[in-house]
Amino acid sequence: MHDRPVDQRVHDFAEVDGGMTPREAMAEAERCLQCKKPLCVKGCPVTIDIPAFLREVAAGDFKKAAVIIKEQNTLPAICGRVCPQEVQCEGECILGKKEKPVAIGELERFVADQERVQGMVMPQKKQATGRRVAVVGAGPAGLTAAAELARMGYHVTLFESLHAAGGVLMYGIPSFRLPKEIVKAEIDAVLALGVELKLNHLVGRSVTPRELLSYDAVFLGTGAGLPYFMGIPGENLPGVYSANEFLTRVNLMHADRFPVFDTPVKRGSRVVVAGGGNVAMDAARVARRLGGKVTLVYRRREEALPARIAEVERAKEEGIEFVMCANPVKIIGDQAMTGVECIKMEMCALDDSGRPEPKEMGGSHFTIDADVFIAAIGQGPNPLLIGELPELKRGKRGNVIVDEHGHTSIRKIFAGGDVATGAATVILAMGAAKTAARAIDRMLREE
Amino acid sequence: MKPLFRIERSESLADKVHQIWVKAPHVAHHAQAGQFVIFRIDEKGERIPLTISAVDGDSIRVIFMAIGKTTTHLSTLSAGDHIHDIAGPLGKPTVMMKFGTCVLVGGGVGTANLPIIARAAKAAGNRVIGIIGARNASLIIVEDEMKAACDELHISTDDGSRGFHGFAADLLKQTMAREPVDSVWIIGPAMMMKVTAEATRAAGIRTIVSLNPIMVDGTGMCGSCRVIVDGETKFACVDGPEFDAHKVDFNTLMQRLRMYQPEEKASMEKFQEHQCRCGGEPHA
DSSP states (O other), X not given: OXXXXXXXXXXXXXXXXXXXXXXXXXXXXXXOOOOSSOHHHHTOTTOOOHHHHHHHHHTTOHHHHHHHHHHHOSOHHHHHHHSOGGGTHHHHOGGGGTSOOOOHHHHHHHHHHHHHHXXXXXXXXXXOOOOEEEEEOOSHHHHHHHHHHHHTTOEEEEEOSSSSSOTHHHHTSOTTTSXXXXXXXXXXXXXXXXXXXXXXXXXXXXXXXXXXXXXXXXXEOOXXXXXXXXXXXXXXXXXXXXXXXXXXXXXXXXXXXXXXXXXXXXXXXXXXXXXXXXXXXXXXXXXXHTTOEEEEEESSOGGGOOSOHXXXXXXXXXXXXXXXXXEEEEEEESSSEEEEEXXXXXXXXXXXXXXXXXXXXXXXXXXXXXXXXXXXXOEEOOHHHHXXXXXXXXXXXXXXXXXXXXXXXXXXXXXXXXXXXXXXXXXXXXHHHHHHHHHHHHHHHHO | OOOOEEEEEEEEEETTEEEEEEEOHHHHTTOOTTOEEEEEOSTTOOOEEEEOOEEETTEEEEEEEOOSHHHHHHHTOOTTOEESEEEEEESOOOOOOOOSEEEEEEEGGGGGGHHHHHHXXXXXXXXXXXXXXXXXXXXXXXXXXXXXXXXEEEEXXXXXXXXXXXXXXXXXXXXXHHSOOOEEEEESOHHHHHHHHHHHHTTTOEEEEEOOOOOSSXXXXXXXXXXXXXTEEEEHHHHOSEEEGGGXXXXXXXXXXXXXXXXXXXHHHHHHHHHHHHHHSOOO
C-alpha cells in the first residue's frame, strides 16, 4: 500500500492506493508458505488458486500469474481493489496468525494491472453450443455470468438499463477507490469473449418478460438498486440525497466536473452522511473531495462499523468527522435544508444480528448544521423486473429466492448477487454468478 | 459499438417548443401511452426525462420546450444528428379502460402528451373531450391531432387571442356542468396541474396528473424524483409518472423542481457563450 498524501488526494478523484512495484510484489509473494492445504483458497468466494499465482509472481512470471487468476476470476483488477480480503483469503492466511498475512489482494491487483498494460490474455473458449442466454444487469454478477457462459460456448446477450456497463462498479464505487478506466478495460475483456451488450435496455420495460423467456436460460443480476431512506421528517427537502443518487451524479455523470459535464450536484459546505458501511465511507469521501466539511453519523459503536477498516482509516485521515452512537431524527429547513437533528443512542442487549441493539436516549437531541444530507443506510433489491415476474418467489425484503445453484422458482431463470442476497460485496455476487452459470450449463446440457 | 439514435425529423411547433422524431426501435416497439424516455444527448450530457408523445414504426416523438441547457441544445439538432443514449420506455403506462366520459386537459407544452392518451381512451370505447390551455394563440400545439382523437375539443388562452378567454380549469368546470365526467387527465406545469385538479376534487372525479420531477437514472435507483402522494414517498420514475391528482403534494414537487436553479442558469450561460463563439466566428 502506497497511499497518496492526504493533502493531495482530497482535492482530486485519482486513485488513493498507488499499488506495488514489481520488486515489492515479488518479495511479498515470496512470503507465501505454499501450504499443501491452502486455507486462503477456501476463503476466496471464486476459489482462485492463490498459492499457484503467488508462486508465479515470486518467480517474476506475471503473465502466467494472470492466466491462473483469470481461470477463476474474470475481474481481477477490480477484485484486487474492492474485495474485503481481510475477512476472505488474507483472513485465512496462516501467516496472519503470527504476523501479517500475505497481501494477496494487492498482489492480485498488481498482476491484473501488469496484464492490462502488457496486453490481455484471452481465456480459453469452448465451441459454440448454439444456445442463447440472457443476462440481465451488467454489474459484477451479470458480467461474471456473461463471461462464464460465453466461455462455455453460449451466445450471451447482456442487458443494461444505464448508458454504461458496470453497475455499481461505475455508478457506486468512486474512482479514487476504483478508477473507471480499469473497470472499462475489464468490461471490454468480457465483451471480447463475444458477449452482446445492449445498453439503455430496462428489462421489464424495453424487453418484456415474454421476450426474456424466449431465451434458453436467463440470469438475473439486477442488484440492490433501491435506495432506503430514513423515513424522518424533512427528508424530501432540497439538499437531501440517497447515497445512490449522490454517488451516481458524481461517479457516473461526473457532476464533480460540472458545468463541463451537464449534471449538477449540490456541493455542500457542511455535509452529514448517515450510515457506516462502505457506501457511507464512499459518499463521505466524495463529499470531502467536493469541498465539504463532512460528518459521518452512525447509530452503533465504532467497532461495529460494517465498512472495511482500511476505508474507515482513510476517511479519518481525510478529515471526515465520525460521530458514533447517534442517529438522525429530522432534517431541518424551510426552502432547503439547514441542519440535521440527531439523537444519541445507547447500546443495549444483543439483537438478532448478535450486536448490541442501539436505542434512543431520551432528551439527548443535538443539531449538526448542514446543507447536504446523504442517507447511506442500505439498498434493497431492484423491484421493477422481479415485480413483472409474478411467479418468481421472493423473500421478505424483496430478494429473489434461489437454491444453492442460483436457481429461482421459475425453471429457466437463475439469479445471483445482491438481487438474491440483499446488498453485499462485489466478490460474493461474482461467486454466486459463477455457480449459477455452471448450473445453467448443466441444465442446458441435460435438455 | 455505442448505440446512437438517429433523429429522423426535427421541427419547431411554437416559440421555444420543438418536436423531434428519433429512431429507437427498442423503445418504439414497447411504448404505451403515458410512458417516457431518458435522453442523454452526448457523452457529457445529463439524463433528462421526456414523455413519449407518439410512436410510428421504429420511431418515437418527443415534444419539449427549450428552457434549460439540455432542451436548448436538443432544439438545435436536426434530422441526421444523433442522440447518444435513449433508455425506455420507462414508467408505468396510463391505466386505461372504459370509464365513460374522459376529459383530457393540457397546459402549455404538457398538451403534447395528450393525443396518445386520447387515442388510447378512444380505443377503449370512451367519449373523449379535449381541452387545450395556452398563454396565447401562437403557443397552441398538437391541435389537429387532438381534434382527430377527441369527440370534442375546446381551447382557452390566457390573453383571449384564441378560444375561451381564461384558463383550462374554467373550461373543465364548464364541461362538468354540461355533462357527467368519469375520468380526467391534467398534464402541464406543476402549478397549472395543482390549480386545475381542484376543479374535480369536490365532485370526487378520478383525476390523474403526469409528474415531471428531476430524474437521473429513471429506473428507480436514485430517488431524485421522489414525490409525496397520499403522505407516502413515491418514485415518479417507477411508481408513476401518473398519480392521483388529489393526493399529490404539489408544493414539495415544485420545491424540488427548483433545487438546481442556480446550476441550471450557470449551465445555460456556458452553453450560450459557446454557441455565440461557434456561431459568430467562422472556422479557419
